[in-house]
Amino acid sequence: MSDEEIEIIDGDKKIGRATFVKTAVGGFALLWGGMTLYPVYRYLCPNGEEDASSKIASLDIGKVSDFPAGSGKNFKFGSTPALVIHTTQGDFHAFKAVCTHLGCTVQYRKEKNKIWCACHGGAYDPDSGKNVAGPPPKPLMALKVDIVNDRVIISNA
Numbered sequence: 657m658s659d660e661e662i663e664i665i666d667g668d669k670k671i672g673r674a675t676f677v678k679t680a681v682g683g684f685a686l687l688w689g690g691m692t693l694y695p696v697y698r699y700l701c702p703n704g705e706e707d708a709s710s711k712i713a714s715l716d717i718g719k720v721s722d723f724p725a726g727s728g729k730n731f732k733f734g735s736t737p738a739l740v741i742h743t744t745q746g747d748f749h750a751f752k753a754v755c756t757h758l759g760c761t762v763q764y765r766k767e768k769n770k771i772w773c774a775c776h777g778g779a780y781d782p783d784s785g786k787n788v789a790g791p792p793p794k795p796l797m798a799l800k801v802d803i804v805n806d807r808v809i810i811s812n813a
């Protein structure tokens with residue numbers, strides 16, 4: 657056996673040291689590439705996983721009196737951030753609180769009477785969820801609000 661050859665364990669086959677190193681480096685590069693690209697893939701294709709909120713039929717988030725007129729409150733609808741707004745006109749509106757720009761969680765800002773995204777200054781109309789300022793490209797996803805026996809019930813629209 658020459659200095660350039662090593663013997664693999666389960667056979668008579670002999671490979672050179674250079675071949676062994678190339679194979680090991682190639683395997684490491686594949687592993688590293690997979691570990692690097694998988695998070696990028698998950699970022700670019702976030703809907704590969706089922707949205708947990710789609711499994712929820714409805715959610716009781718509290719009494720009507722827990723939500724004073726002119727206020728908004730964030731809550732979790734399954735694993736999805738959500739937002740309910742009780743307008744000064746007495747209407748309830750609810751949305752998934754996920755900014756349509758890059759996915760930051762939005763909040764109701766009473767002093768502006770807007771749904772606000774602090775990440776890049778995006779704003780949405782609190783009645784319709786329509787994008788009205790900043791970079792968000794489309795409206796917030798609406799949820800359905802029902803008042804049942806003085807309870808605020810949220811469900812998918």
Ligand code: FES
Nearest residue numbers: 755757758773778
């Ligand atoms: S993520 Fe909301 S404005 Fe950019």
